[in-house]
Amino acid sequence: MAEAAKRKKVTINTLMAKKRRGEPITQLAAYDYRTAVVSDRLGMDILCVSDTGGMILFGHQSTVSVSFEEVMMMSKAIDRGSKYGMRMVDMPYWSFHVSKEQAIENAGRFVHEANAEVMKCEGNRHHAPNIEAIVQAGIPVQGHIGITPMRMPQLGGFIAQGKTARRAKELIDDAKAMVDAGCFSILCEVTTSEVAEYLAEILPVPVISLGAGCRADGVHIISSDLFHLWEEHVPKHSRIYTDLIPIMEDVITRYMKDVVDRDYPGPKETINMQPDELEAFARDMKWERKLEEIKAA
DSSP states (O other): OHHHHTOOOOOHHHHHHHHHHTOOEEEEEEOSHHHHHHHHHHTOSEEEEOTTHHHHHHOOSSGGGOOHHHHHHHHHHHHHHOSSSEEEEEOOTTSSSSOHHHHHHHHHHHHHHHOOOEEEEEOOGGGHHHHHHHHHTTOOEEEEEESOGGGHHHHTSSOOBOOSHHHHHHHHHHHHHHHHTTOSEEEEESBOHHHHHHHHHHOSSOEEEESSOSOSSEEEEEHHHHTTOOTTOOOTTOOOSSOHHHHHHHHHHHHHHHHHTTOSSOGGGOOOOOHHHHHHHHHHHTOHHHHHHHHHO
16 A cells, blocks of 8 residues: 555654654554554554464463464564554563563563564563563563553452552552553553553653553553454453444355355356367366266257
8 A cells, every 4th residue: 555655663752752743642552464464455554473372273262272373373473464554572471581681681582583573572571671681682662550460360350450549559559561662652450540640641652552542652452352243251441443243144154055055166266278289188087967968069
């Protein structure tokens, strides 16, 4: 598309300039090539390879069981499909938690093998040292606070965070610690809107809302939620723009019926031999039924 050619590569400076101008940043969790191609040409700022893709594409029931190799596979697909949007990788469970050395090694692999530009790390102030190690190694990081799926049992389930003054203060401290560690951005997942709003006012870096209201510097949504592709659960903060499930059911049902009725493939979808070549082939193969069919025609 001609419009795509006018785009400039999104960088951290691009995002900082948007924050200063008060222009909302768009961030999309994507994990397949075609979504990357379409989103990139339409102007998406950040394409985040989310471990949620392991649930949509591979059937995992939570992001905790999504493997490093699966996230790497999705990351490579996003790289192939994007030119302008910032390529972010959501570092999977237990890939940066053990040590600074482990964190640097795994972040470096995503950069080296999948051409990723920045990482996203879920956690709190206790994870800041390992996050800082990644940043000091030269790889930018978006810090992720609030509902962090990797810590679901510790948080008591999928429960909105920051409803009390005490818990809100803890989240503020987590975000500050991540910024002090060098994070170029903070993602607030399912925190109260006030937490994200306050952080956007006081922090020098962009604050992105994932189910945390519209008063942050930008918004993140999971691409499959836009189309209702995870039927098992629809988060309160998601908005279904088009429900693809009934469309898929209709198409697949019609396809199966056409096959049963021998209506597909039809003449338009079929390649046939020229009559003389068909007759020669049928004679060579001694295909008597076909020879009789040719003769009758």
